[in-house]
Amino acid sequence: MNTETVSGTFLLIAFILYTLSFITFVIAVTGKKWSSRDPERHAKRWGTIGLSVTILGFASQLVFFFTRWAAAGHIPTSNMFEFMTFLAMMIVLAFIVVYLIYKTSVLGMFAMPVGVIILAYALVFPPDIQPLIPALQSYWLKIHVTTAALGEAFFAVGFAGGLMYLIRVVNYSGTSKTDRRERRGVEFVIFVVLLIVAFVGSVFLFKGLGYEASFSQETTRIDQSGKEIVETGTVDYVLPPIVKPYNSTVVEMKPFLGMTEPPFTAPSWMNGVNAGRKLNTFIWSVIAGLLLYGLLRLVLRKQIGAAIHPAMSGMDAEDLDEISYRAIAIGFPIFTLGALIFAMIWAHEAWGRFWGWDPKEVWALITWLFYTAYLHFRLSRGWQGRKSAWLAVIGFVVVMFTLIGVNLIIAGLHSYAGV
Known part of the structure; x- marks a missing residue:
């Protein structure tokens, strides 16, 4: 070892x-x-x-x-x-x-x-x-x-x-506007914590299932001389792609809930490194966080x-x-x-x-x-x-x-x- x-x-x-x-x-x-x-x-x-x-x-x-x-x-x-x-x-x-x-x-x-x-x-x-x-x-x-x-x-x-x-x-137990606002504020903080927990859990779940998706993406940059250079790179996903990178094509994607092609494409103005994958991660975090929060609320009934x-x-x-x-x-x-x-x-x-x-x-x-x-x-x-x-x-x-x-x-x- x-x-x-x-x-x-x-x-x-x-x-x-x-x-x-x-x-x-x-x-x-x-x-x-x-x-x-x-x-x-x-x-x-x-x-x-x-x-x-x-x-x-x-x-x-x-x-x-x-x-x-x-x-x-x-x-x-x-x-x-x-x-x-x-x-x-x-x-x-x-x-x-x-x-x-x-x-x-x-x-x-x-x-x-x-x-x-x-x-x-x-x-x-x-x-x-x-x-x-x-x-x-x-x-x-x-x-x-x-x-x-x-x-x-x-x-x-x-x-x-x-x-x-x-x-x-x-x-x-209060009914005043201040009491309700404070309760919502605390609940939102708890939700944000659960959002991170749900994100981590989702990544481990799909990694454990061996899920993979890969995209070929073309990006354009301007070099120091002002010349336009087109580069092709590969973007790998661990979470099922709801959003694919802008200006990309599917190289490999395991079907998920009948999806063989991502339903959405990242907007063109999101041109940062791996912007599409990060947007996809954020969407999955929100979905998983809402599911986890909803499940806990259902169990606790409060x-x-x-x-x-x-x-x-x-x-x-x-x-x-x-x-x-x-x-x-x-x-x-x-x-x-x-x-x-x-x-x-x-x-x-x-x-x-x-x-x-x-x-x-x-x-x-x-x-x-x-x-x-x-x-x-x-x-x-x-x-x-x-x-x-x-x-x-x-x-x-x-x-x-x-x-x-x-x-x-x-x-x-x-x-x-x-x-």
Whole structure:
């Protein structure tokens, strides 16, 4: 068994242990209601078990990380598979740190799923070890990426704390316009999380079924001399093509629900790299997300937030608000160092300038400005409770767009991260 195989095995073990730890924390929180003897002792015991399983999972992922580093010959944070697995590991580390401070099991019920979903999303990408491109062959790769990811990990825990607070304080029996608006807002956040879960599940399902589709696409570009050059490339799909690339022909397509030809073509103005496939992925994510959400609503017969709400009834809302704020307060200076200061130093070494308005740089700045505003409103304007929680939730949405949307949709100097 080679090092790469060992590495993948330990990543799978970590994924299983993280999932088990989430289940354990759910038992710790919900089991208090059916533990007639000593609910607090029950919660403490299962919370300790959950933390132990989490630490074992983290240790397994550390083994994955260092064995892959040994196999690759460089720190494994250079593409989407490697970076997202590393981010998941940092989210778990941030959770462990915050949990040891506050020792509340309900945090595990919300923070661990974020780590599990991020890790599952990473597994969608090809796990093959790739050589570093010249731009990444620097010791700054270790410094910049690791610190930026650690800061974002604490933002993820802040997101979990903010969502916990909102589910705890929203009035699910109220009939006022404000109550209904808050319920819709929380439900939309839950739907977005389910959207990602459904997307990951769809990819694994069709990969398991061996589904494939391939298109030959002609693209036109203008070279530096102004000459028009026509190029032909192949675009491969894992999900059944509802939308095919613009100006393309079918090379191979397995029938799906009677379809032997995609019913739609991506519009001509969507001329980015693999734009048709990305549009198809988005459509499948929405379809799968709606199906999953609808199934859960059918089973629960109420809003998902309303179903979770009773489990939060014993939590102090101020404690949840404090957890969210502290996590973001810890992550902000780390993110500032990693995503801005270290990034600008590396940019100067690699490209001869500190700042170049590259899309990734711009969105990293937007993220930093957002959390700067969060801390300003929190500390200077007294924005606590609901306002603070909503900012924590929205802030992590900005983080995820910076990590996923910019890498996979917007072309720029950081586009190699989407490979």
